[in-house]
Amino acid sequence: MYNKAMLIYNGSAGSNDIKASLAEAVEGLESYINELTLMKTLKKGDAETFCLERASQFDLIIIMGGDGTVHECVNGLIKLKESPPIFILPTGTCNDFARSLNIPLKIDAACEAFEETKMIQSDIGTVNSRAFSNFFGVGLITKASEGTNADLKQSIGKFSYFVSALQSMQQAAPFSYTLKTKEGIENDEAVMILAMNGHSLGTTSLYHEKSSLTDGLLDIYLIREAGLSLLKNLFNKVTSPTFPDEMEGIDYIQTSSFELEIKRKEEVDIDGEIYLETPAIVRIDQKTLPFLSFPIYQ
Numbered sequence: 001m002y003n004k005a006m007l008i009y010n011g012s013a014g015s016n017d018i019k020a021s022l023a024e025a026v027e028g029l030e031s032y033i034n035e036l037t038l039m040k041t042l043k044k045g046d047a048e049t050f051c052l053e054r055a056s057q058f059d060l061i062i063i064m065g066g067d068g069t070v071h072e073c074v075n076g077l078i079k080l081k082e083s084p085p086i087f088i089l090p091t092g093t094c095n096d097f098a099r100s101l102n103i104p105l106k107i108d109a110a111c112e113a114f115e116e117t118k119m120i121q122s123d124i125g126t127v128n129s130r131a132f133s134n135f136f137g138v139g140l141i142t143k144a145s146e147g148t149n150a151d152l153k154q155s156i157g158k159f160s161y162f163v164s165a166l167q168s169m170q171q172a173a174p175f176s177y178t179l180k181t182k183e184g185i186e187n188d189e190a191v192m193i194l195a196m197n198g199h200s201l202g203t204t205s206l207y208h209e210k211s212s213l214t215d216g217l218l219d220i221y222l223i224r225e226a227g228l229s230l231l232k233n234l235f236n237k238v239t240s241p242t243f244p245d246e247m248e249g250i251d252y253i254q255t256s257s258f259e260l261e262i263k264r265k266e267e268v269d270i271d272g273e274i275y276l277e278t279p280a281i282v283r284i285d286q287k288t289l290p291f292l293s294f295p296i297y298q
């Protein structure tokens, strides 16, 4: 039982959707919470401010939104001396971090199963001065995020991401990079570099058997070439439950920190939004924020 909870919700989603989602959330969580405060975001940045300024007055934070909203909340909560437990009710398009916590993607189902949640102290990444929960990416991924047309996203949801990714693949030119890790310095070329804390990207599972939200390590995917072989590999992989160790055109390493320099400046995608440019100094801090998760994979 939680005494005081703050539910932050993305006020820019369709108004009918918001009312229906709120009704389901309030009804579904009513028996677990004494006092519930609803906080509606009116603009970008509000969720971060709510968490920074108000979260310490509550003993549960409920985030009703997608990865962008979760990202903002994480950036507010990480600055607190201690964060209250965090529960995500996924109402975004991709909901990749919620998927990594195994949260049911329907609000009524997530609330119904609330009693089965298990608290995990999740690792949280930082790139330059920005925190991230799910992933850091440069290259192709930034073209996919930029290219995801808002109307298309509204109407066909997650598939717009893949349509966009497919379009971007035609244009993907490799970039030269220098990657410094504790293990050494690598100079090479890639079309995309991903550093994952979670294990879902654009709704696609990148679950590697070594992936964990609590191991203090990032899963780094160095994707050497775009085009058909990458697609073939990704689609083959979707049919297997875990990410294979050997994949043509993709290298996989794990590390707790790295520095990435790219000859031409590249935009950096963090949790699905472009926030900054390279060079990037990236690290992961182990067991940093308390998330309510459902117990598979952890």
Ligand SMILES: Nc1ncnc2c1ncn2[C@@H]1O[C@H](COP(=O)(O)OP(=O)(O)OP(=O)(O)O)[C@@H](O)[C@H]1O
Binding pocket: 010, 011, 012, 041, 042, 043, 044, 045, 064, 065, 066, 067, 068, 069, 070, 072, 091, 092, 093, 094, 095, 096, 271, 272, 273
């Ligand atoms: N009232 C608002 N007006 C404009 N933008 C907002 C408002 N509230 C939140 N946002 C922004 O909307 C962005 C996207 O929201 P959110 O992540 O909840 O949905 P999504 O993009 O569909 O989800 P996903 O990232 O899982 O695909 C967030 O980055 C947030 O900053």
